[in-house]
Structures are given as C-alpha cells and as structure tokens.
Amino acid sequence: AQSVTQPDIHITVSEGASLELRCNYSYGATPYLFWYVQSPGQGLQLLLKYFSGDTLVQGIKGFEAEFKRSQSSFNLRKPSVHWSDAAEYFCALTGGGNKLTFGTGTQLKVEL
Amino acid sequence: DAGITQSPRHKVTETGTPVTLRCHQTENHRYMYWYRQDPGHGLRLIHYSYGVKDTDKGEVSDGYSVSRSKTEDFLLTLESATSSQTSVYFCATQWDPSYEQYFGPGTRLTVT
Numbered sequence: 060a061q062s063v064t065q066p067d068i069h070i071t072v073s074e075g076a077s078l079e080l081r082c083n084y085s086y087g088a089t090p091y092l093f094w095y096v097q098s099p100g101q102g103l104q105l106l107l108k109y110f111s112g113d114t115l116v117q118g119i120k121g122f123e124a125e126f127k128r129s130q131s132s133f134n135l136r137k138p139s140v141h142w143s144d145a146a147e148y149f150c151a152l153t154g155g156g157n158k159l160t161f162g163t164g165t166q167l168k169v170e171l
Numbered sequence: 172d173a174g175i176t177q178s179p180r181h182k183v184t185e186t187g188t189p190v191t192l193r194c195h196q197t198e199n200h201r202y203m204y205w206y207r208q209d210p211g212h213g214l215r216l217i218h219y220s221y222g223v224k225d226t227d228k229g230e231v232s233d234g235y236s237v238s239r240s241k242t243e244d245f246l247l248t249l250e251s252a253t254s255s256q257t258s259v260y261f262c263a264t265q266w267d268p269s270y271e272q273y274f275g276p277g278t279r280l281t282v283t
Contacts, residue, residue: 063213093271102175102261102274103214110269149213157202157221157268158229161213 061086063150065162072140073170080135080165082150090152092133094124097147109133120144145169174198175275177262183281190249192278194262202265203245204272205237207258214261220245252282
C-alpha cells in the first residue's frame with residue numbers, strides 16, 4: 060500500500076522568511092511525486108512534480124522540492140515567502156498508474 | 172488548466188434524496204476522477220474513469236456511482252444522500268497516467 064504523510068498540519072512563517080514543508084511517503088519503488096496548492100475556495104493547482112532524473116525539481120511561483128530516496132521524503136521549499144503564498148499545500152504520489160494518494164495537507168499562514 | 176467545470180458549485184440537499192454532480196472537460200483527456208475532500212483526510216478517490224463507459228472504484232466508493240457516456244462528461248451520483256456525504260467534491264482529469272492530474276473548482280455539497 061502507498062501512503063503520504065505531511066507531519067505539519069499548520070505552519071506560520073513571516074513574510075520574507077524561508078519555508079520548508081515536509082512530505083514523507085511509503086511506496087515499494089520510486090514513485091511519481093507531486094505538490095499541489097489550494098487557495099481558499101479554489102481547486103488544486105500543480106506546483107511541481109518529480110518523475111525521474113534530477114532530484115531537485117523547480118516549480119511555479121518560486122517553489123522547489125527535493126526527492127530524497129534514502130529518507131523517503133519530498134520536501135517543498137521556498138527561499139522567501141510572500142503573503143500570497145498563504146494556502147493549503149498537498150503532497151501526493153502515484154506509482155506510475157493513475158491513482159493519486161494525497162497527504163492530509165499543511166495549512167500555511169504568512170504573517171506580515 | 173484543462174478546462175474543467177463542475178456543476179453545481181454549491182448544493183444543499185436533504186438526507187435520502189438523490190444527487191448528481193457533473194464534471195465537464197474540454198481537453199479530451201482520457202482519464203477522469205472524482206475525489207472528496209474532508210478536513211484531516213486530504214483528498215480521497217471515490218471513482219475514476221479510464222474511458223467512455225469504463226469506470227472503477229476508488230478507496231471511498233460506497234454510496235456513490237458514476238457514469239461516463241461521453242469523453243467530456245463524468246457524472247457522480249449519490250443514490251440516497253447521507254449526512255456523512257457532506258463534503259467538497261473535486262473532479263480531475265488526466266491525459267495519461269504518466270502526466271499530472273488537473274482539478275476542477277469543486278462542488279460544496281451539504282446534506283441536512
């Protein structure tokens with residue numbers, strides 16, 4: 060069975076500070092990994108994805124994530140957070156098929 | 172974005188009544204999905220479709236049925252709504268399992 064764990068339910072950072080959101084996964088092989096962002100009342104928007112190759116992937120809005128096989132992690136980072144980044148962030152994986160398994164999400168609050 | 176619309180966007184219904192939610196896409200994506208989003212659970216797959224008239228169950232399919240008679244439309248039916256089905260429902264589409272999923276804006280369903 061595959062699973063995704065986002066250990067932080069809520070995170071608060073100051074505008075301009077760096078951000079790291081944690082994601083750990085359980086899967087028997089190398090998964091396809093995704094980060095999605097959801098603004099209030101909106102659908103999910105893809106930030107970035109990892110399929111294979113370079114373990115550091117760049118996404119939209121200045122986000123990046125690093126795949127670490129040894130730690131079964133795919134943490135999301137941003138060097139300087141903007142107030143507009145306040146949203147809920149979801150990590151997800153699939154084994155190359157079509158069934159996405161989501162984490163429970165991390166709610167990001169940005170203090171001005 | 173994959174040109175996904177969901178209707179209705181909001182619905183309040185009574186326990187025991189049938190409800191149908193519609194997902195419409197304009198991108199000719201082969202795969203379509205229905206998820207429900209609940210606090211503390213992230214998104215969970217209800218049903219999915221891998222082609223016209225080809226559907227399969229997800230992890231929380233009890234009490235739900237789906238139909239896909241055209242590539243562009245994927246319907247989710249609650250035969251007899253219960254309060255436990257109060258949730259936000261998201262439709263997603265996918266060109267191919269090796270690609271990302273795109274999400275619609277969601278339908279907020281309240282069962283009283």
